[in-house]
Amino acid sequence: MTDADDDALVLHPQWQAWVAENLARGAGSDEVIAALVEDGVEPAAAEACVDELDRSPGIQEARRLWRRVGALEQIVRLRGEHRHRQAEGHTTVARRPLPSVDALVARYWVPGVPVILTDLVTRWPALERWTPERLAARFGDEPIEACVGRQDAVDPDPTWKPLRQELGMRELMERITRPGRSNDTYVIAKNAALRRPGLRSLLDDIVLPPEFFGDSLTPDRMGLWIGPAGTHTPLHHDGDDSMFCQVLGRKRIRLAPPESLPLLERSRGVYSHWDPGDALEPDAPEAMLEVVLAAGEALFIPSGWWHQVDALDPSISVSVLEWAWPNDYGWYRPGSVLRGSQPA
Ligand SMILES: O=C(O)CCC(=O)C(=O)O
Numbered sequence: 001m002t003d004a005d006d007d008a009l010v011l012h013p014q015w016q017a018w019v020a021e022n023l024a025r026g027a028g029s030d031e032v033i034a035a036l037v038e039d040g041v042e043p044a045a046a047e048a049c050v051d052e053l054d055r056s057p058g059i060q061e062a063r064r065l066w067r068r069v070g071a072l073e074q075i076v077r078l079r080g081e082h083r084h085r086q087a088e089g090h091t092t093v094a095r096r097p098l099p100s101v102d103a104l105v106a107r108y109w110v111p112g113v114p115v116i117l118t119d120l121v122t123r124w125p126a127l128e129r130w131t132p133e134r135l136a137a138r139f140g141d142e143p144i145e146a147c148v149g150r151q152d153a154v155d156p157d158p159t160w161k162p163l164r165q166e167l168g169m170r171e172l173m174e175r176i177t178r179p180g181r182s183n184d185t186y187v188i189a190k191n192a193a194l195r196r197p198g199l200r201s202l203l204d205d206i207v208l209p210p211e212f213f214g215d216s217l218t219p220d221r222m223g224l225w226i227g228p229a230g231t232h233t234p235l236h237h238d239g240d241d242s243m244f245c246q247v248l249g250r251k252r253i254r255l256a257p258p259e260s261l262p263l264l265e266r267s268r269g270v271y272s273h274w275d276p277g278d279a280l281e282p283d284a285p286e287a288m289l290e291v292v293l294a295a296g297e298a299l300f301i302p303s304g305w306w307h308q309v310d311a312l313d314p315s316i317s318v319s320v321l322e323w324a325w326p327n328d329y330g331w332y333r334p335g336s337v338l339r340g341s342q343p344a
Contacts, residue, residue, distance in 0.1 A: 011041065011049045020053055024062035029054045076259045083111075083257060093255070093291050093299070101211050101324075104300075109241065112302035114255055116291060120298040121245045126205035127296055130247050130316050132173040141168035142198040145191040146226075151184040157271070159190050169199075172226065176314045181230025188233075189223020189319055206245075206318060213243075214324045221322035225315070233309040235263070235272040238301070240327050243320040245298040249313030254288045258304030262286050276308055303329045 011019070015036070022032050029050045036046035053059050095116040099107070108115045121127060129138075143166040153160055167175070167185070175185045193199050202224070203217050225231075229249070237258065244253075254276060256263055263286050266273040276284060292312065293299050301307055321327060 011036075011045055015041065016049060016053070019050055020059060020062070023050070023054055023059050024066050026063060026066060073261075076261060080257070080259045083113075083259070093289055095297070098209070098212075104212070108300055109302070112258065112304070114289070114302060114305060115300045116293065117243075117298045117300065118296070120209075120243070121247060122296045123207050124205060124245075124247065125207070126202070126247050126316075126318075129205050130202075132177050132248075132314060136170040136173040139169035139199065141170060143167070144169055144172055144187060144193050144196070144199060144226075146172060146185050146187045147191075148185050150186060151182065159188055164191065176226060176228040178228065182228045183230050183232045185227065186231045187224060187226035189225060191224075192219075193224040193226075194219040194222050208320065210324065212324055213320060214322060218322040221320070223319040223321075225317040225319070227311055227315055229311050229313050229315070231309075231311040231315070233307075234275045235306050235308040236270045237304050237306050238270065239303055239329050240321045241303050241323065242301045243298050244293070244301055245318045245320060246293045246295050247316045247318060248295055249311060249315035250295070251293045251315055251317065252290065252310045252312055253293055253299060254290050254308045255301070256286045256288045256306040258302075258306070260286045260306060263306050272306065303327075 019032055019036070022035075023029065033043070033046045033050050036050070037043050093114045093116055095118055097119045098104070098117050107113065129135075145164050146167050147159065147163040148165050148167070149163050150160075153163055155162075172185070172187065187193060194202060200219070203219060206217060206222075208217065235254070235256075263272045263274065274284075274286075276288065286306075288306075288308075291299065
């Protein structure tokens with residue numbers, strides 16, 4: 001056999017990819033060869049390529065993964081169809097007073113359905129006490145950690161560590177009430193403000209019913225968000241169920257269910273590469289629900305629900321992750337190397 005004969009047996013890389021995909025999806029090698037020949041590929045080249053790929057460990061592993069993906073897609077599709085039927089065409093999130101624990105668990109927590117509760121935060125002293133004027137007077141120059149310089153940050157992660165710096169509470173209140181919109185300064189949950197001794201008295205202003213959230217507040221599992229109109233948290237999902245409580249101002253929240261495969265496929269860690277920005281594009285990869293959460297309202301965001309959050313006014317929110325029952329699901333984090341699964 002000459003070199004030219006050898007070359008004739010090598011398929012173009014695009015054809016090789018096509019063969020690999022079909023073998024991985026479980027198509028029989030005879031079928032794949034027949035399709036290649038039908039499309040004009042030399043039978044010997046078709047056979048050589050298919051045989052080689054068919055025997056490769058990569059394709060065998062890909063077959064196993066494709067079977068798994070097929071099974072998971074089936075579950076996701078069923079879940080989506082059930083959710084659609086359950087929603088009966090509703091295109092927004094229901095608003096209602098806090099139900100009994102049993103009703104909340106059955107109607108929202110177990111099926112993972114978001115809901116806005118209209119009377120959970122209205123019971124909090126914070127609703128009256130957390131105005132910019134009163135917080136500035138009460139805490140003066142007490143330091144609080146904020147992310148500053150977000151607008152010009154090179155890293156798209158809004159929690160990016162180098163941006164963190166301490167501001168006095170009075171200074172923070174002055175910044176968040178400046179006229180106009182800005183995404184530059186934002187106290188985000190990760191800044192652990194409620195754990196700081198100088199700010200702990202803020203916890204006295206939060207009242208959560210113990211039958212839902214346990215007997216005492218757990219600052220480790222609560223996040224404080226303080227920022228001006230214009231803060232933007234890009235589309236992401238969390239690994240816990242969250243009760244997102246709005247104390248000051250309004251926030252627009254866009255939501256998509258966990259089974260949104262186009263968003264999961266675009267994920268960058270817990271964030272999505274797709275960020276709807278200010279206007280929802282007509283060719284958006286996923287339909288989204290949109291709510292405007294007013295001061296005094298709380299949004300139940302079940303684990304895995306995609307959410308994008310934009311402050312419409314100077315805003316203070318508290319996210320509560322500690323419940324009277326276990327609440328930590330872990331979540332899909334693509335890109336990590338599997339440890340402990342190396343061949344012996
Ligand atoms: O309020 C925000 O900007 C983001 C809140 C959020 O994403 C969360 O609590 O998970």
